[in-house]
Amino acid sequence: MVAAWKAAGFTYNKYLAIAARAVRRSLKDGPRAKAERRGNVEQLKFVKWENGKPGESKTISSESAAQ
Amino acid sequence: MNALRVARAAFKARPQAVQVFKRGYAEAAGPSDKIKLSLTLPHQTIYKTSDVVQVNIPAESGDMGVLANHVPSIEQLRPGIIDIIEEAGGSKQFFLAGGFAVVQPGSELTINAVECYPVEEFSAENVKNELAEAQKIASGSGSEADIAEAKIEIEVLEAIQASLK
Numbered sequence: 009m010v011a012a013w014k015a016a017g018f019t020y021n022k023y024l025a026i027a028a029r030a031v032r033r034s035l036k037d038g039p040r041a042k043a044e045r046r047g048n049v050e051q052l053k054f055v056k057w058e059n060g061k062p063g064e065s066k067t068i069s070s071e072s073a074a075q
Numbered sequence: 076m077n078a079l080r081v082a083r084a085a086f087k088a089r090p091q092a093v094q095v096f097k098r099g100y101a102e103a104a105g106p107s108d109k110i111k112l113s114l115t116l117p118h119q120t121i122y123k124t125s126d127v128v129q130v131n132i133p134a135e136s137g138d139m140g141v142l143a144n145h146v147p148s149i150e151q152l153r154p155g156i157i158d159i160i161e162e163a164g165g166s167k168q169f170f171l172a173g174g175f176a177v178v179q180p181g182s183e184l185t186i187n188a189v190e191c192y193p194v195e196e197f198s199a200e201n202v203k204n205e206l207a208e209a210q211k212i213a214s215g216s217g218s219e220a221d222i223a224e225a226k227i228e229i230e231v232l233e234a235i236q237a238s239l240k
Contacts, residue, residue, distance in 0.1 A: 030209075030227075034235050035197055036197065040198075
């Protein structure tokens with residue numbers, strides 16, 4: 009069986025980001041505010057080099073969100 | 076000839092001595108009926124190689140309980156409840172949004188998740204509101220990606236709702 013997120017063409021990273029957001033929004037107001045302020049932790053960044061020059065630095069999650 | 080006899084006597088004596096000092100790896104490693112649990116998020120460490128008795132995880136292939144000396148495996152996790160039975164006899168329940176559980180040799184369990192909160196920190200009210208909103212989007216006329224996104228949210232929210240009851 010193919011998972012729904014895979015059928016929709018999402019990456020696993022994107023799927024997890026959506027699931028995590030739903031979890032954060034379901035919290036009680038106190039912990040929710042704290043979690044929303046922190047947001048999705050985006051620590052993995054990458055830069056594409058072309059012709060010996062670095063391009064723009066992007067986070068993995070912003071890139072998979074654009075897909 | 077005399078030296079050879081002495082050497083032979085020493086050789087004979089050895090097996091006894093070996094038996095006296097024989098000790099297995101498992102004994103040296105301490106009690107083997109506990110599993111070392113690490114539960115980590117990108118922003119927080121909830122358990123750091125803590126000894127627990129049992130961990131029930133919602134794996135993609137079905138719910139499973141992990142005890143000490145479990146066979147090594149890697150499991151993808153569904154959004155769901157993870158049940159941790161601690162040494163003191165108490166148990167803690169967390170809801171996690173998906174991730175991976177790795178059972179390593181030597182009774183070690185490592186769980187990586189994006190978000191994970193104690194069940195008490197969820198608000199049934201907020202879940203209900205979010206669910207209503209996601210259902211509206213899913214049955215609306217938005218883009219295909221929006222609908223797929225809403226469907227994922229519904230799946231997660233329904234899992235939370237089921238675990239709060």
